[in-house]
Amino acid sequence: MIEFSVWQILGNLLLAARWTVALSLLAFVGGGLVGLSLLVTRLRGWPGAATAVSAYVHVFQGTPLLIQLFLAYFGLGLFGIDVSPWVAAGGALTLYASAYLAEIWRGCVQAVPRGQWEAADSLALNFGEKLRHVIAPQALRIAVAPTVGFLVQVIKGTALASIIGFVELTKTGTMITNATFRPFTVYACVALMYFALCWPVSAFSRRLERSMRRDH
């Protein structure tokens, strides 16, 4: 047993929180890019595209993130790839985030009135121009608040990466617990750290939502 003061526990957790933040940003940005391409694929109207994208979304929203992480970890291993926790956790969380973001953004695009698409058609804009100049600017305004809200979901999701050996906030908490035998204090501190990360993001998302409603 090792003696740790509460300050030492907090200090160590603070250092570990860097990796939670880094993994969250990786998954959020990666998920955003993949999600955007899924959305565009869907909007293109290719035959079968909408069905395929919606099946993808259903699978990721209908299975536990933990199992997705395991599948990424063991699945890549099957191909003889040396799986670092970064690759497995980053990959699984990216796909997970992409499914949710594609669905959130689809709702935002649907909220743009049909007439806008028709007006863009009547101006002979091609698909890219329609999206860029007509649909995206309007959908983006609606999308900001729920997208920021989903970031909280991603930050909390990274806690599961601890189970496949990614050393972030939760894993560090477990390691400190094993050394100090003080689970109550340590997990309370871990929870506080997550709260400090997530709460400002939640509050910001709520403020965006309120100001959006005021504008309308």
Add this chain to the structure above:
Amino acid sequence: MVQLDFAAVLADWPLLLRGAALTLALTAVAAVLGVGAGIACARARTHGPPAVRALAAGYVELVRNTPFIVQLFFIYFGLPSLGLRLSSETASIIAMTLNLGAYAAEIVRAGIDATPPGQLEAARSLAMTERQVFLRVVLPPSLGRVWPAMVSQVVIVMLGSAVCGQIAAQELSYSASLIMSRNFRSFEANFVAAGLYLAMAVLLRQALAWAGPRWLFGRIAPTGR
């Protein structure tokens, strides 16, 4: 060349079935308790005295801004140091209930906020007590309005319960871990578990969508004859 062997995993089907049954049982208990806690908390936040409102808001924010796994570890590993020793199943149910309760509170509150003021005035003009107004006039249509969101949240909690295997609750993901420790078919075991979770999510969603209007917020039975 990758060789997959699903037969080795499926041979352990009784284990998988038992795991799935416990997952569903944990979810059922947590869903009933969690939705109840959510309704109570939503009422506290909309009708309670200021101190109770603040308390309820604190609970909701604390739970919604921390990961489920940390809540679970805190309850299972942390509380025994206060002398509260819990079995892994009890700890799982408590964590799932507290988690669902916080989200359900926000969902129900949104439904309550959307109650047309005229309905409240009509109910009060019939000399109903505040309690009757809430239980008979405000709550049922509010639940009806937000039921799809509630169903999604219960499904999310069911999927989240996969983490409970980490504290040795013998639910579905635990069965998968057990199988992979026996035959090292890690990918296949998790793939099968994922398929089962997907099927359970679809079934649960349909069951709740069916049950809600019938038992929770359908037409209230007329009391007169």
